[in-house]
Amino acid sequence: MSYTLVDAGVNLTNHQFDDEHLDVITRAKSAGVEKMLLIGCDLSSSEQSLALAKTYQLFSTAGIHPHDAKTATDSLESQLTLLANQPQVIAIGECGLDYNRDFSPRDIQRSVFRRQLALAEQLNLPVYLHERDASDDMINILSEFNVRGILHCFTGDENALKRYLALGLYIGITGWVCDERRGQALQSLIPSIPLNRLLIETDAPFLIPRTVKTKPKSRKNEPSLLPYICQTIAELYQLEPHVIAKQTTDNFYTVFGLETR
Template sequence: MTTRYIDAGVNLTSSQFDDARDDIVMRAKQAGVDNMLLIGTNTQDSMHCLQLARHYGFVCTSGIHPHDAKSTQADYIAQLKTLFLHPEVVAVGECGLDFNRNFSPRSEQISVLSQQLELAEQNNLPVYLHERDAFDAMRAQLEQVKVHGVLHCFTGDKHALDFYLHYGLMIGITGWVCDERRGAQLQQLVPLIPDDRLLIETDAPYLLPRTLKPKPKSRRNEPAFVEAIVREVARLRGQSCEHVAKISHANFQRLFITRRGTQ
């Protein structure tokens, strides 16, 4: 029986994929990937995600990334609400806080995140969260609402992991875990994630797994390489690749597909 994978986060709208989007999707399907969550980062990008999700038969998010918080239009919440009318749009995001790069002022990041968390809470939609070097501020925002969803591309410490798990979020693991240098802390924490909270995502075209051999000449990550992340996560957890793929697939279905279908 062929192992089925999901990619719980891919930036398919990235210009890095403009020359080969159909081929990227074809290779993913040949590798056993039967669904992907396409990540929207602003209103225009979210509209593009919706178009691609419809075209390829995937699902997507709609939201404002913290890098784009400074560029939001006055009616962006209304635009997001319109996007959520489409069944392919299954989560609010990518939203969150990034105090590492600070491409948007922190106060604007917090304001835009707060509005999106309220939108998710009011509409019972999952959130697709980004947090980089901003745990205290993220915790303060989450404690003001009660939402469900996933902490995308988790790279925090055990204190942060404990909070996100206790809050009820799923944890997204990317190719960061395949990096023996900067991923060393994450490698220690991956075994602590319960089976029913684990999601595997590539964040392609970024975070090409360092364990991947041979590496593509393009040095560009893609959904077909999700198996490399599954393999490393399975090794760290002492589980089979088939088991890790299965639980991630089930968690994806429960968080994004089944819940959306019952609303």
């Protein structure tokens, strides 16, 4: 492979990767994945992601996932600010709304989401967003703030896509697009995403691309499999994979302001 990639979303602190961080990163680099963004889903994983980003010269986020919104305390903003002061932390999140699982009450999800958006605005950092079955509330709340960022693991419909793009968001696409069973609707929307607003991510260890010919024995996804996602997206745009690779890499550095950070 003659191109390099950036994985815009990896859950490297997930227990499935315990004791193999270096191996995962080594395999990723061998597959052309030069950088990755390590996702924080609560304060603990945000701290762990930062530590890994420091060790392996990667990037990380700091935030509270809607599943964990009920754990947020009054000191959330000060705790996230301490993390965000580190140069490896390039976004606030993963934050947003999830009405599919409802692991946290919806009113608490909305409150904690607003708090993180306000903090991102204050710190002038992008947001790393999660949304499931909550696009109307999500879009209404986002419109209250002046933030930029990425809608992670987009699987919504055409209307939601148009509205997210209208807000200026970048769209993150995962291995969901490689699923010939449940990914057909997403596949049909891919050409509607402007190339300069596209990011690709594995969301490892979840959502292993079904196009992987020889599945790893562990059955878990990892950043080294990002080229399979790039290949599928390239086919949907009717472009060569290296074009998608370069554009999504450029987009990553643009949305996260890494030219000047």
